[in-house]
Amino acid sequence: MTLTLAVPGCSSGAGPDDPRSPAAPGRTTAPPGSALAPGDPQPAPVPAPTPSPTYPLSTAPDTVPAVREHTPARGPGWRPAEGARVVVDANSPGLTDEGQLLAREMGLGFGGTAAPRRGDVRLALGAPGSGTPESYTLTVRDGQATVTGPDEAGVFYGTRTLKQAVRTDGSLGEGTIKDRPAKPQRGLNLDIARKHFTPDWIENRLREMADLKLNQLGLHFSDDQAFRIESTSHPEIVSTPHLTKAQVRRIVALAKSLHIDVVPEIDSPGHLGAVLKAHPQLQLRDVNGRAVPGAVDISNPAAGKLVDELLREYQPLFPARAWHLGADEYQALTRSNPEASFPQLARAAQQRYGAGARVQDLATGWLNDRADVVRPSGKQLKAWNDGFFGGGIARPARDIQAEYWTGKEIGARPPLPYLAEGRKVVNLNDEYLYYVLGEPNEFTYPTGRRIYEQWNPLVLRGTTPVPARYQDQILGARLAVWADLARSQTQAQVADGIRLPLAALSQKVWDERPPKPTWNEFTALVDRAGRAP
Numbered sequence: 001m002t003l004t005l006a007v008p009g010c011s012s013g014a015g016p017d018d019p020r021s022p023a024a025p026g027r028t029t030a031p032p033g034s035a036l037a038p039g040d041p042q043p044a045p046v047p048a049p050t051p052s053p054t055y056p057l058s059t060a061p062d063t064v065p066a067v068r069e070h071t072p073a074r075g076p077g078w079r080p081a082e083g084a085r086v087v088v089d090a091n092s093p094g095l096t097d098e099g100q101l102l103a104r105e106m107g108l109g110f111g112g113t114a115a116p117r118r119g120d121v122r123l124a125l126g127a128p129g130s131g132t133p134e135s136y137t138l139t140v141r142d143g144q145a146t147v148t149g150p151d152e153a154g155v156f157y158g159t160r161t162l163k164q165a166v167r168t169d170g171s172l173g174e175g176t177i178k179d180r181p182a183k184p185q186r187g188l189n190l191d192i193a194r195k196h197f198t199p200d201w202i203e204n205r206l207r208e209m210a211d212l213k214l215n216q217l218g219l220h221f222s223d224d225q226a227f228r229i230e231s232t233s234h235p236e237i238v239s240t241p242h243l244t245k246a247q248v249r250r251i252v253a254l255a256k257s258l259h260i261d262v263v264p265e266i267d268s269p270g271h272l273g274a275v276l277k278a279h280p281q282l283q284l285r286d287v288n289g290r291a292v293p294g295a296v297d298i299s300n301p302a303a304g305k306l307v308d309e310l311l312r313e314y315q316p317l318f319p320a321r322a323w324h325l326g327a328d329e330y331q332a333l334t335r336s337n338p339e340a341s342f343p344q345l346a347r348a349a350q351q352r353y354g355a356g357a358r359v360q361d362l363a364t365g366w367l368n369d370r371a372d373v374v375r376p377s378g379k380q381l382k383a384w385n386d387g388f389f390g391g392g393i394a395r396p397a398r399d400i401q402a403e404y405w406t407g408k409e410i411g412a413r414p415p416l417p418y419l420a421e422g423r424k425v426v427n428l429n430d431e432y433l434y435y436v437l438g439e440p441n442e443f444t445y446p447t448g449r450r451i452y453e454q455w456n457p458l459v460l461r462g463t464t465p466v467p468a469r470y471q472d473q474i475l476g477a478r479l480a481v482w483a484d485l486a487r488s489q490t491q492a493q494v495a496d497g498i499r500l501p502l503a504a505l506s507q508k509v510w511d512e513r514p515p516k517p518t519w520n521e522f523t524a525l526v527d528r529a530g531r532a533p
Contacts, residue, residue, distance in 0.1 A: 058140075058173030061165035064503050064522075064529050065213060065510035067179045075174030078145040079166060081119050085111035089124035095155055097257055099123050102159045106166065118143040121162065126150050134215070135180035138162060140172050153259040154180075157213050164211065168528045183457060185426055185476030186509040187216030187260070188502060192243070193223035193274070195437065195483030199247045201491045203254050208499075210258035211529070212506035217255060218324060218478060220265045222310075224273025224294040225486075233313045234306065236278040248317055256319075263382070264318045267326030268307050269298045269366050279306065284332060286341045292331045298366045299348035308373045315377050322380040324403070327367045327387025332359055334410045353393045360411065363387070364394035371397050382426070386412035398422075401475065406430045407461045415460040419470045427457050427477035433505070435498055438485025446479070448500030449519050456508050471512075479505050500526065 058077065060070035086103040088095045090113040102121065103110040116122040126148045131137070136149035136158035147158035161179065165172040188209060190197065206217065221228045226239035229248060243251075255262045273294040276283050282303045284295040296303040315323070332342050338359035339346040349362040371381050381400045386409040388396050402418045405428040418425055427433070432455040436443040457474045458465035466474075479502055481494060489497065503526045507515055517525065 055174065058175045061161065061172055061177070062168040062525055062528070063161050063164040064211075064526055065507040066515065066517075067161060067177045068511055069178040071176040071178075072173070073141070073175040075141065076143060077171045077173045078119075078121070078140045078143065078162075079171035080106050080108060083109070084119040084121070085109040085114070085117075086121045086123065087111040087114050087116050089113070089122065092123065092125040092155075094152055095123045095125065098152065098156045098159055101257070102163065105163055116144060116146075120144055121159075122146045123155050123159070124148045125152070125155065132180050133184065135178075136161075138172075138177040138179070140174050140176075145172060153215070156210075156259050157181075160211055160213055164529050167530055168525065181213065181510050182512040183474070183476035183509040185216050185478070186506065187214045187218065187476075187478045188498070189218035189220065189428065189478045189480035191220045191223070191481055191483045192228050193221050193483075194225045195486035196226075196228060196241045197491060199243065199251060201495070202251055205495070206251070206255050206258055206260055208502070209260060212503060213510055214502070214506055215259055216261050216263060216322075216476075216478060218263045218265060218480075220267065220324075222266045222274060223271045227274040229314070229317075231310065231313060233309045234275075234278075237275045239274060245317060252318065252320075261320035261322060262318055263320055263322045263324055264314060265324035265326055266307065266310055266314070267324075267328065268370065269296050269303070269363065270294050270328065270330040271326060272296050272307075275306070282306065284342070284345075286335075287343055295331045297344070298330075298362055299344045304366065304369060307370065311370065311373045315374065315379075320379070322382060323374045323377070324382045325367060325370050325374070325387075325400070326384060327363075328384035328405075329386065329409060330363050333363060357393050360389040361392045361394040364389060364392060364396055367400070368394070368397050371400055375399075385418060385425075386410075388413075388418065388423075390417060401426055403428055404460045405434070405480070415466050419466060419473050422473070424473055424475055425460065426475050427460050428480050429455070429460055429462075429477075430480075431462055432459065433477060433479050433501075434482060435479065435494075435501065436482045436484050437494070438488035440484050445497060446501050448502075448504040448523070451501055451508065452504035452515065452519055452522060456512060477505060477509050 055074040055076060057074055058072045060067055086099045086108050088099045100110050122144065131150040131154065133151055134153045134157060136147055136154040138158045138161055139146045145162060147155050149155040149158060161177065162172055188205065227237045228239060228242045230242060230244045231238050252262050271294050282296045282300060284292040284297040286292060332338050332345060335341040342359060345359045345362055349357040349359055352365060353361045367383060367387055374381060382403050383400050385402045385404040386406065388402055389411055390413055401424045403426045404415055404418065406412055407414050432446055432451055434443055435446055439445060454463065456465065457477050458468065458471065460466055479498060481498060500523065
């Protein structure tokens, strides 16, 4: 090997083996233009620099539902480490609850509004209009994870992604996630009237829903079999066991902290059997004097008064943005000639709407009257689709959303007429999304696989989707648990039975595009992401 010596003061010719080159391992350096004399002390050796670590390009995290957009990058990513904290931007103090929850879940410290440092998770609200509702951006860079969103719900969903990514992959890769839901209403409907579910069980479902980015729990708490929430205006109608108002407040408070709306339903004018046990004078009877199960006489003003008193009582208990009015399966309308079978209803309809009015018009008037009671609260109104009738004189109020569950019931129409008239619709398709205990009336338990592989929000009835041009009118979907044969499953069996259907639903309402993982890959991911207790 030839050693190249540089002339002092020369600025060129230094190679990697030059004794002045910092890259020469074990060698010493002298100031430019100087020379070491014999006996001069030798400068300390300069160590070779440590090579910079190299990282593979990151991949999207494994989460349920999957994130919509991931921009990869190279870097160490983020994982929980000793001393790591969750901090909240000083301009976003409203995120304190989200930050404290994430810190508890992941065993991190909570730093309040302290300045972020390496290893921390930072939460911040973006400027107004910085994204669509419930959207978020999650960025991992320089050893820090930052979640921002236009609202608290979006930031919360970003923390769900971070939590799941660490649970499934051990860390969150470098890069940026931009994510948002396809549908604004995503959730579970629970029949607590025919089967009593304990507060703890309901709260565990809320936690499970939150991790799946679901935001709506419907509570059907009044039916023929029972009325399941404490009442002060009409204690005589309340069944045992039931939820106390204190228990409901605790459920609602937990739901609110998880960005879930609890939407109550007092179904009427049918499904009121529990109320009628205490008020038999309000029961609908046909022309022969036979009682109609579960149905009140909607020509009797006292029936409307009682239901309105209940509606007013429970509105403060449920501060969520929506209210369900029921309106399904009014048995008077299942007769071949309702006007002949129920002359008192026919007379009342004609007195209110004119000579050509029918019983269906009186039922529509009942729905609109109940809507008038709730509307001043500002809540979004909902009713089952078979409570909307075509061709009558009275028309359902335009602001009532149709919760579409079936086209099989008498009076129920296929989905297109609802959409064609501009009605907003929520999908509870009984072919895919009805979990009916005991599987009566040809119902079968829905499978997550069918939902994942065959269903999407456009499939409102049966298995055929409506045209894509109605996409924006379909606001979302809920999986519905109905306790027709309440003792056929325990609470634990129900929780296990709906686990995969609920996960599959969450994927399809978060991202309308066909999912990339196979069903087997998806179920493995659900197991890795963990289940609620």
